[in-house]
Amino acid sequence: MKxxxxxxPTFGGSGVVATELGVGLxxxxxxxxxxxxxxxxxxxxxxxxxxxxxxxxxxxxxxxYTPYDSALASxxxxxxxxxxxxxxHVHYAIPHAMxxxxxxxxxxxxxRYVPTITTLHGTDxxxxxxHKAFRPVVEFSINKSDxxxxxxxxxxxxxxxxxxxxxxxxxLYNFIDFxxxxxxxxxxxxxxxxxxxxxxxxxxxxxxxxxxxxxVIRVFHEVRSEMPAKLLLIGDGPERRNAESLCRKLELCxxxxxxxxxxxxxxxxxxSDLLLIPSAKESFGLAALEAMACEVPVISTNAGGLPEVNxxxxxGFLAEVGDVKTMARxxxxxxxxxxxxxxxxxxxxxxxxxxxxxxxxxxxEAYYESILKAAVYS
Numbered sequence: 001m002k003x004x005x006x007x008x009p010t011f012g013g014s015g016v017v018a019t020e021l022g023v024g025l026x027x028x029x030x031x032x033x034x035x036x037x038x039x040x041x042x043x044x045x046x047x048x049x050x051x052x053x054x055x056x057x058x059x060x061x062x063x064x065y066t067p068y069d070s071a072l073a074s075x076x077x078x079x080x081x082x083x084x085x086x087x088x089h090v091h092y093a094i095p096h097a098m099x100x101x102x103x104x105x106x107x108x109x110x111x112r113y114v115p116t117i118t119t120l121h122g123t124d125x126x127x128x129x130x131h132k133a134f135r136p137v138v139e140f141s142i143n144k145s146d147x148x149x150x151x152x153x154x155x156x157x158x159x160x161x162x163x164x165x166x167x168x169x170x171x172l173y174n175f176i177d178f179x180x181x182x183x184x185x186x187x188x189x190x191x192x193x194x195x196x197x198x199x200x201x202x203x204x205x206x207x208x209x210x211x212x213x214x215x216v217i218r219v220f221h222e223v224r225s226e227m228p229a230k231l232l233l234i235g236d237g238p239e240r241r242n243a244e245s246l247c248r249k250l251e252l253c254x255x256x257x258x259x260x261x262x263x264x265x266x267x268x269x270x271x272s273d274l275l276l277i278p279s280a281k282e283s284f285g286l287a288a289l290e291a292m293a294c295e296v297p298v299i300s301t302n303a304g305g306l307p308e309v310n311x312x313x314x315x316g317f318l319a320e321v322g323d324v325k326t327m328a329r330x331x332x333x334x335x336x337x338x339x340x341x342x343x344x345x346x347x348x349x350x351x352x353x354x355x356x357x358x359x360x361x362x363x364x365e366a367y368y369e370s371i372l373k374a375a376v377y378s
C-alpha cells in the first residue's frame with residue numbers, strides 16, 4: 001500500500017506513534033509518505049520506503065497568521081495525486097481530520113477518491129477538542145472520516161461520551177519497538193547519577209499542567225525523607241519553571257536533575273528503578289509502556305488509559321489523581337524490597353511484550369485493507 005501519514009512532527013505521543021507506525025509499515029514493504037511542516041523528531045535518518053513532503057509555511061504579508069490548514073490541504077492533494085497514494089492516515093484530530101476531509105473533497109472534483117483514517121490520541125478529544133472554537137469541527141470531521149481509531153478503550157469511550165459520533169471507533173493500542181526499547185547494561189552511567197547506589201526515579205513528559213509534575217516532586221520529597229534517592233526529570237514545557245521553584249523550596253535540587261528533551265530516552269530508562277506518572281489525564285500512557293519495555297515498573301494514577309497498560313499490584317501501582325501519599329507509599333514498598341522490585345520488573349517486561357510492534361502492525365494493515373475494501377464497494 002501507498003500510505004500518507006499526517007502528524008505533528010514533535011516529541012509528543014501522537015507524533016512519536018505516527019512516526020514509529022510509518023517506519024514499521026515501511027519495513028514491511030509499504031510505501032510511506034510523511035506530510036507535515038517539519039521532519040518528524042523520530043525520523044532521524046534514511047529509511048527505505050519512507051518519503052517526506054514538507055508543507056510550505058512561509059509567512060504571507062496579507063495574513064496575521066500563516067494559513068497552515070489551507071497549505072496542508074493543498075499539499076495533501078498534491079501528494080495524493082502525484083504519488084498515487086491509496087489512503088491518508090491522519091494523527092490527532094485537530095486540524096488534521098478536517099484538513100483531510102477538505103483534501104478528499106478537492107480530489108473528488110477531479111474524480112479521485114482517497115479514503116481517510118483519523119487516529120484519536122487524547123487531548124484532541126479530552127482537552128483541546130472540548131473548546132467551543134473547535135468542538136463542532138472536531139465532531140464533523142470524525143464523522144466524515146472513512147475510519148476512526150483510538151489508542152485506548154478509555155479514549156474511545158470518552159469520545160462517544162463527549163461527541164455525537166456516528167462512526168465505529170476501532171481501538172488499536174499504541175506499541176513498542178523492542179529493537180530500541182530494551183534494558184541494556186548502563187551501570188557506569190547509573191553510577192555517575194547515583195554514586196552511592198541510590199535508587200533512581202524517573203519522570204518523562206511535556207511538562208504541561210495535566211502531567212502534574214509538581215506531584216512528581218512531592219512524591220519524591222516523601223520518598224527522600226525516608227531514604228536516599230535520585231530523580232530524573234526528562235522533557236520540557238510550561239510547568240518546568242514551577243517545578244524548579246518547588247524543588248528549591250523543598251531543598252531537593254541536589255538530588256534532582258532536569259534533563260530537558262532527550263532523543264535517547266531508552267538509555268535513561270535503562271538506569272531507572274521506577275517511573276512516576278501522576279497525570280490527571282492520560283489517553284494511553286506511552287511513557288509507561290516504554291519504561292516497562294526497559295523493565296521499569298510504573299507508579300501512576302488510574303487516569304484514562306493507564307490501567308489498560310499498568311496492571312495494579314503486578315507491573316506497578318495505581319492511585320487516585322493527586323494522592324501523593326499513596327504514590328509515595330507504593331514507591332517505598334518497591335524500593336525497600338529488592339525481590340519484589342525484581343518481580344515487578346519481570347512482570348513489566350512481560351506486559352510490555354503484549355504491545356510489541358510486531359503484534360500491532362498487522363492490526364493496522366488489516367484495518368487499512370478493510371477501509372480500502374469498503375471504499376471500493378461504497
